Amino acid sequence: MKFFKSILAFSMLIVLTNACLNKDHFKLDNINDASWNPNLAIPLLKANVGVYNLFGATDSNAVSIDGKNVSLIYQGKTVRLKMGEVLVFDDVTIPSSPIVYTTTSVAAPPIQLDSTFNKIDEVELSAGQMTIATSGQSSSDEITFTFLDILDAQSRPLVLNVIAGNTATKGLANHKITPDNGTIRFTVSATGNGNCNAAFYLTGLDFISATGDFNTGTLRLPRDSFELYVFKNIAAKGSITVSNPILSIKAKNSIGFDLKPLFDKVESTNPASGDINKLVVDPRKFGTIKSGTSAGGVVESEIRLDRDNSNIRDFIGITPKYLSHEIGLIGGSTPPNTIFKNSSCELEMNIELPLEGRVSAFEVLDTIDMQITNDLTLIKEFFIKTYTNNGFPLDTKITILLMDENRQLMRKADGTTMTLLNEVFTAAANVDGNSIVTESMIVSSEHKLLDVEVLASLPLAKYGQMRASMNTTNFGNDVVKIQSDYNLEVRVGVKITGNVNLTKKK
Known part of the structure; x- marks a missing residue:
């Protein structure tokens, strides 16, 4: 056995x-x-x-567990609006034209300050220069150009002296411009009477801070997109409905005024069918991104879109979809406001899917x-x-x-x-x-x-x-x-x- x-x-x-x-x-x-x-x-x-x-095995960046509650988190790339890139001062050239000068100071036609915002009250400069080139002179007098709206650290007007027929340049670092209705006023006087041709070049302007009304248009954050593919390890059939998906927009704002987000260019695309869904019906009805501090400090805030105030549930499904966004920002504070060159508004867009729903x-x-x-x-x-x-x-x-x-x-x-x-x-x-x-x-x-x-x-x-x-x-x-x-x-x-x-x- x-x-x-x-x-x-x-x-x-x-x-x-x-x-x-x-x-x-x-x-x-x-x-x-x-x-x-x-x-x-x-x-x-x-x-x-x-x-x-x-x-x-999904493409979510994280499976978030809070106690026993489970959520999928989809993180988009952080997008940032930098005021140093938004507020730009273009070089200004006033072509050579005749001027008449005397020993008495006379107001000349003002120079238009060319920037992306037209309602600027004051700009503190970190760089730039003013150049005056004269030619065709009738004498060799010294001509004095006094720029009333360009002030030095002691609030004195910028003065350039140039011998007729010559060129003079002066740096504008540590100066500020206080435009008069968007223009820079100046006067002309000389040691004698005469005339010449003069050309003006305002170049290389860069700023430390600026004060004014910045509620004059819509600022656009860089366009971004990411794929929503809820279950990569699920066969391409069936359906899923998440009861209350949440689109969270976390903002870090050091810009010196409130911003209202505009969601008119946020949508999802189904590459298989070509269907496009808009995120919201009324893109202007949402909250406010809080202003940074007056000294340029960062203030954090959050805007949340869910089933009650958006079409976010239509974005979620078993088939992959692409979420693209180019969020607009509209100034929402009472002017004047101050911004700094290093001021920015940083937005991080996350989609949170609490695992509650139907499959x-x-x-x-x-x-x-x-x-x-x-x-x-x-x-x-x-x-x-x-x-x-x-x-x-x-x-x-x-x-x-x-x-x-x-x-x-x-x-x-x-x-x-x-x-x-x-x-x-x-x-x-x-x-x-x-x-x-x-x-x-x-x-x-x-x-x-x-x-x-x-x-x-x-x-x-x-x-x-x-x-x-x-x-x-x-x-x-x-x-x-x-x-x-x-x-x-x-x-x-x-x-x-x-x-x-x-x-x-x-």
């Missing part, structure tokens, strides 16, 4: 050596000495699908290692034994397809996939009135493998592709919450009835 057990033990060792999972579950003492057709239970594969399996007919895919004995000649019957412990509030159907060493689906002679297990149903876990799971659903079952072609190909199968087709209850209509400790456990084994011819040793 000991010889029988030795033979069976050796057979089990061969089988278990070729299996990929834990062999400690099986005890040889359980084999009946008189068993001529032993039933061998062999583990084939085991999978645990948790929150990170479902959502960690219908989508498949979660997972690839699992598997192996089985290479010698199937003694097998008479082959049963698939399954154990599922469903901790998700989702009705689930489990299908397992065979894959080769290259992780390619194996196919039968007629081209269909080789299916080891086909749509084994596990009901959703029980939930309470708040859609929170109270008890997982456990199902054990046994399925006879009748497909001879699949059975014969098992030794070639190195992996199994598990497809978990999921729905919220009530045909995908019930709203449920996904929490961090939910888990779907699937165990698959084979029960083999062998046809072993044993001879008792005498």
